Amino acid sequence: MREESICKAPQAKTIAEEFVDRINAERRREHLVRTAPLIVLIALALLGSVFVEGFFGLANLRNLLNQSSIPLVLVTGLAFVILVGSIDLSIEGVMGFSGSIVTLMVANSKNAMDLGFWAIPITIAAGTLFGALSGLLHVKLRIPSFIVTFGMGSVATGLGVLSYRGMPATVTDPLFASIAQGSFLHIPYLNWIALLVFGAGCFLQNSTAFGRAVYAIGDNEAVARSNGIRVDRVKIEAFAWCACCAAIAGVLGAIRLNRGEVIIGKDNLFTTITALVVGGVSLAGGSGGMFRALVGVVIVTVIQNCMILIGVDPYKQEAIKGVIIILAVALSVSRGRRVVVK
């Protein structure tokens, strides 16, 4: 009765109306935050074109495409793991491992093995196994994902180094050179491959039960479980997909360098996570998607590219990158202030 009388008070809004208002305000804010990365990217591109010598032009556009291919592939994989609310720190290791072993299986300066094209699918399969194993250990033994994947990354790095025993192989197979230097519609093959992987990621996210399950788990694992989603299996698949992408990235890296060593994977984790966060994929899981990941990758690549073109003192570059990631996280925190906090 009392509630009713409050609701009927002439000036005050009803609780329901207030709730709707707040949700609408929240939606508007969220919409703004959601489009913020895209606005940042457009602003960066405009500023770069006007003020940075050498930024605007076909040659540099091609550079941006080249330099964003590997991060894009990595982000396509890691996004799914982050969407389920976990993290995969093994991508550098898996990437280094794949980049190392693929060069040993094609014609190279180190051994007599020459599997040609088949080296690539074998390598990707081997890399994927690392992810599947990480997922399995994470889910079945209930070990936090960052620890499992951290360890798995070390294992992969170690095996990678063992594979070439410290003396990296130089690839002599013409296949690598033809992929590295060939292009279709003036865009290098490597970029097409990266875009293909990204396209596969978009398909997985939007058009498959796996994609929907990933969001459901990231949003609320308990609800997902009670709705009959096989949470464990989906998680393992997410880790396997992430490692699969890391393996592809490793192969692309080896093709680009024409040489295989575990260092190929180094420094990619930071860039990948930065790209996801800057693009607006929430580290808490359940929020974000392929498009935001793409925007994040391009933003990070453009910033790195501009800093080199401007000739920013290398001593300051690291600091600037750090500031960017903190700003991005600060932005994504405001996204968490919802009416309904989970």
Added chain:
Amino acid sequence: MFLKKGALFSCAFLFVLALLALSGWIPAEAADKKVYIGMCIHSTDNEYWNQEAEGGKEFAKTLPEGVAEVQVLTCDGDDEKQLNGIKAFIASHPGECILYVDPSNAPNTAVIAEVCEDAGVYWTSVWHLAKGLNPMNYKYYVAHQSVDGVKQGYDIAIDLFRNFKTPNKGKILALQGQLGNDSAVERYEGFQKALKENPDVELLDMQVADWNPQKALNITETWLAKFNEVDGIWCANDGMALGAIQALKAKGLNGKVKVCGVDGVSGALEAIEAGDMVCTVANNGYLQGGYGAAYTYAAHTGKIDPSKMPAEKRLFYTEGYFVNKDNLAAYRKDFVENRPVYDFDNLDFAIARPMALDGK
């Protein structure tokens, strides 16, 4: 409750067992007078670091069989990991181990010196030395050796300039190694010295690629969009040089834009042969690792007494091996197809020139 107690007890038991094992209380096969040589290197993912470890093994091979066992300790550039590795190594071979240390960072050598002094373990260091630290003040710190990084950076730069279209005149770019790393700083210093001596060579830009070929590739790619005329790229190591060459290849500029590096890795030798790279300096890890181990072994067995040795025999530079097209074949024959053979009885062989601690 019982379970918890049980777990606690078994943990304690295991801990005690481990302690006993570490302190050598449980006699294993400690009958013969074996020496364990700990080769402390950064990691095994680099040819040069492997050479250091292999050098130690080559030295061990010159001793009667079973006398020396080489163990490789890696630290991945982590001070704490290196220190803990060394402590554990000393604890597991009390009184019968010696160390060759490629320190993770210069300051770590001061701590390692104290640890080895306390434990009575003979050791030598290479490359990095903490400020104010002097082996002469220690009984067990046998020697410190280094390859002259300034000279390396200088030598490759001079050869690079010499190979320009118009010798000693042109525009260049520089890729530096990890910031704050001693080798990166020294090599860059040598490069700047060469620049000063050649005023017609203009430095367009310097970037840091952290020794990483992938990063070097990306930076070079971006550079080529900005700078139209480049005569050469000075790289602080071969990995970065090879990355830069890949970027040049994509534009058909390999061989036209001259590139140099340091380390003498096999990829660099191939690039020199192909004409994509001008020169490199091999650090000769075989010599450093081999003689580093030989010095400590000689001290351990009483053949030499560090306290009676003069400074020039305890602090010295070793010779790097400068490689360009002219001597590539000779280098390959001695270092790649064969292992260099050294007379480890003649310890003075490793000394190229003495090192003054106040600078160069």
